[in-house]
Amino acid sequence: xxxxxxxxxxxxxxxxxGDTIQLxxxxxxxxxxxxxxxxxxxxxxDAELDRRHDxxxxxxxxxxxxxxxxxxxxPLFFPGGDIGSLAVNGTVNDLAMCGARPICLSVGLILExxxxxxxxxxxxxxxxxxxxxxxxxxxxxxxxxxxxxKGDGVFINTAGIGRVVARAPIGPQSVHPGDAIILSxxxxxxxxxxxxxxxxxxxxxxxxxxxAPLVEPALALVEGGIPVHCLRDLTRGGLASAMVEIAExxxxxxxxxxxxxxxxxxxxxxxxxxxLDPLHVANEGRFAAFVPADDAGLALSLLRRHPVTQEAxxxxxxxxxxxxxxxxxxxxxxxxxxxxxxxxxxxxxx
Amino acid sequence: xxxxxxxxxxxxxxxxxGDTIQLxxxxxxxxxxxxxxxxxxxxxxDAELDRRHDxxxxxxxxxxxxxxxxxxxxPLFFPGGDIGSLAVNGTVNDLAMCGARPICLSVGLILExxxxxxxxxxxxxxxxxxxxxxxxxxxxxxxxxxxxxKGDGVFINTAGIGRVVARAPIGPQSVHPGDAIILSxxxxxxxxxxxxxxxxxxxxxxxxxxxAPLVEPALALVEGGIPVHCLRDLTRGGLASAMVEIAExxxxxxxxxxxxxxxxxxxxxxxxxxxLDPLHVANEGRFAAFVPADDAGLALSLLRRHPVTQEAxxxxxxxxxxxxxxxxxxxxxxxxxxxxxxxxxxxxxx
Numbered sequence: 001x002x003x004x005x006x007x008x009x010x011x012x013x014x015x016x017x018g019d020t021i022q023l024x025x026x027x028x029x030x031x032x033x034x035x036x037x038x039x040x041x042x043x044x045x046d047a048e049l050d051r052r053h054d055x056x057x058x059x060x061x062x063x064x065x066x067x068x069x070x071x072x073x074x075p076l077f078f079p080g081g082d083i084g085s086l087a088v089n090g091t092v093n094d095l096a097m098c099g100a101r102p103i104c105l106s107v108g109l110i111l112e113x114x115x116x117x118x119x120x121x122x123x124x125x126x127x128x129x130x131x132x133x134x135x136x137x138x139x140x141x142x143x144x145x146x147x148x149x150k151g152d153g154v155f156i157n158t159a160g161i162g163r164v165v166a167r168a169p170i171g172p173q174s175v176h177p178g179d180a181i182i183l184s185x186x187x188x189x190x191x192x193x194x195x196x197x198x199x200x201x202x203x204x205x206x207x208x209x210x211x212a213p214l215v216e217p218a219l220a221l222v223e224g225g226i227p228v229h230c231l232r233d234l235t236r237g238g239l240a241s242a243m244v245e246i247a248e249x250x251x252x253x254x255x256x257x258x259x260x261x262x263x264x265x266x267x268x269x270x271x272x273x274x275x276l277d278p279l280h281v282a283n284e285g286r287f288a289a290f291v292p293a294d295d296a297g298l299a300l301s302l303l304r305r306h307p308v309t310q311e312a313x314x315x316x317x318x319x320x321x322x323x324x325x326x327x328x329x330x331x332x333x334x335x336x337x338x339x340x341x342x343x344x345x346x347x348x349x350x
Numbered sequence: 351x352x353x354x355x356x357x358x359x360x361x362x363x364x365x366x367x368g369d370t371i372q373l374x375x376x377x378x379x380x381x382x383x384x385x386x387x388x389x390x391x392x393x394x395x396d397a398e399l400d401r402r403h404d405x406x407x408x409x410x411x412x413x414x415x416x417x418x419x420x421x422x423x424x425p426l427f428f429p430g431g432d433i434g435s436l437a438v439n440g441t442v443n444d445l446a447m448c449g450a451r452p453i454c455l456s457v458g459l460i461l462e463x464x465x466x467x468x469x470x471x472x473x474x475x476x477x478x479x480x481x482x483x484x485x486x487x488x489x490x491x492x493x494x495x496x497x498x499x500k501g502d503g504v505f506i507n508t509a510g511i512g513r514v515v516a517r518a519p520i521g522p523q524s525v526h527p528g529d530a531i532i533l534s535x536x537x538x539x540x541x542x543x544x545x546x547x548x549x550x551x552x553x554x555x556x557x558x559x560x561x562a563p564l565v566e567p568a569l570a571l572v573e574g575g576i577p578v579h580c581l582r583d584l585t586r587g588g589l590a591s592a593m594v595e596i597a598e599x600x601x602x603x604x605x606x607x608x609x610x611x612x613x614x615x616x617x618x619x620x621x622x623x624x625x626l627d628p629l630h631v632a633n634e635g636r637f638a639a640f641v642p643a644d645d646a647g648l649a650l651s652l653l654r655r656h657p658v659t660q661e662a663x664x665x666x667x668x669x670x671x672x673x674x675x676x677x678x679x680x681x682x683x684x685x686x687x688x689x690x691x692x693x694x695x696x697x698x699x700x
Contacts, residue, residue, distance in 0.1 A: 066405055
């Protein structure tokens with residue numbers, strides 16, 4: 001940006017224009033250039049972005065994973081995270097679930113007219129921090145502005161590219177009868193944290209989201225020689241939806257043991273109060289791994305070395321009969337059918 | 351989807367629920383699964399999507415381009431295109447401007463509660479058709495639903511991966527003094543078409559957007575042996591913003607010759623009526639190429655073989671003095687300074 005350009009027209013800096021996003025910040029003109037040059041590119045600080053071209057250039061080699069997610073969570077900030085950290089960790093985790101190490105992300109921002117610039121800066125800093133924690137780059141991006149009342153502050157899309165580390169395909173189709181199902185930690189915290197923040201529910205101790213990157217523990221399994229059959233993070237729809245999806249895609253049955261599924265006492269209490277089943281509540285830092293039963297012990301010991309998966313436990317197994325069904329044995333040993341929710345428990349959780 | 355699951359709860363199909371998108375279509379449960387299984391995946395018909403895993407697996411090799419754009423155009427449908435074709439062609443064109451042949455796209459949908467399902471189907475079909483025209487795959491995606499009044503029908507993000515064909519770096523930093531600047535065709539149609547559709551302006555003959563994929567003509571230059579220095583599509587901010595960005599990024603000056611810039615008579619008349627400068631109006635199927643002056647003749651002949659670039663013309667040149675500035679000689683030979691607009695001419699053009 002050449003500040004001494006003789007015929008540059010008077011153009012308000014973001015900080016001179018009420019400190020909010022205006023439609024002109026998405027218009028392709030001087031105000032957009034300033035937003036990009038002075039707020040967005042410096043927040044991410046990547047050489048590829050600084051080339052100011054239409055895309056990033058990467059040197060990729062071999063099997064690659066590619067994924068995308070948009071993030072529309074409300075509120076934008078919640079205990080344990082915000083839409084920025086979520087937008088990085090969520091896509092990072094989808095790559096990890098493909099057995100891939102994240103290399104870089106793209107960032108598509110849809111900003112609503114009137115968004116405080118301070119809010120945007122805080123979200124961008126959170127994205128940068130989450131990306132740095134995973135040693136990945138934010139290499140290309142796009143910013144659009146929609147009129148007031150046509151968005152909701154900020155929506156973020158990230159798409160991610162990762163190098164596949166796993167040698168055999170990881171996915172529902174690789175699940176076998178007899179596989180042990182490992183859950184990486186306690187469930188239900190993200191959904192309850194977001195719901196509490198949105199509805200202003202006051203718990204004695206604030207409940208924090210479990211939002212976290214899962215690359216290291218997930219790849220520890222792969223790199224530790226475990227023939228991982230499937231990995232799945234337990235986001236929208238929770239553990240229940242993930243299990244039903246995998247049972248249906250693999251054409252196998254899943255049996256869970258409820259007493260082995262860790263749910264913190266405060267989460268269980270909140271779920272009871274709100275009439276929710278923890279199995280359906282969204283997580284943003286939890287995953288399930290399907291591994292041969294003989295490898296389950298080694299898998300647990302590998303996972304327990306990482307703080308985020310210290311409480312990993314075998315919670316069930318895969319069966320050949322009752323294809324496509326998921327059941328869960330309760331504390332008295334009686335099995336109940338587990339299904340996805342039909343409708344909506346809590347919208348805009350991610 | 352197993353329709354005979356004994357304990358599947360009653361779950362309204364999209365077509366049974368008023369034919370509109372509901373919040374539950376984004377909830378991670380049965381309704382979302384049905385939307386994905388019955389509407390979205392079949393529309394795209396890609397084997398990677400049908401794996402129902404967290405990401406796509408690709409075999410990539412060598413230099414790769416990666417780009418993203420979100421699309422928030424209003425109205426969703428306009429003469430010559432719609433948000434779906436725009437979301438494919440726009441990202442395809444960003445890859446082409448990197449000298450890359452598109453391989454695949456991701457698709458992130460943000461749907462507003464109440465969106466007619468028929469509208470979604472029409473947009474998805476348009477995306478598929480645009481992708482097929484470029485022989486590229488829609489390999490991974492995500493769907494979110496936001497509450498009524500927090501979105502605007504449909505927002506789409508696409509991220510694209512392409513194989514870099516160019517041997518030398520293409521970008522503003524490669525522009526040299528003396529380079530000829532080639533414009534691929536007449537300018538201003540997309541912006542005027544969208545504005546006319548939005549404002550209900552009736553022109554004698556409807557003006558159609560120039561929305562089109564630019565891969566073939568752009569790569570014809572690269573593959574035809576032209577040492578292309580820079581390529582830039584002329585979207586938000588139009589020809590003027592693109593030229594100013596490149597002048598500023600390269601630290602060089604750009605001189606344009608107004609009488610060589612093709613503007614259709616109806617577009618010129620509409621611009622005069624609306625008080626717009628065609629140089630600032632957005633295009634979605636036009637680009638500028640910076641090539642050594644000696645190669646300009648060959649470049650023009652290569653471009654003119656493609657219907658979308660039949661009217662390609664040399665419209666200016668790069669100079670070493672007056673770094674960062676763009677000027678345009680008018681019909682009487684008097685040069686005026688060209689700058690980006692400060693504010694917003696027409697929001698949500700793409």
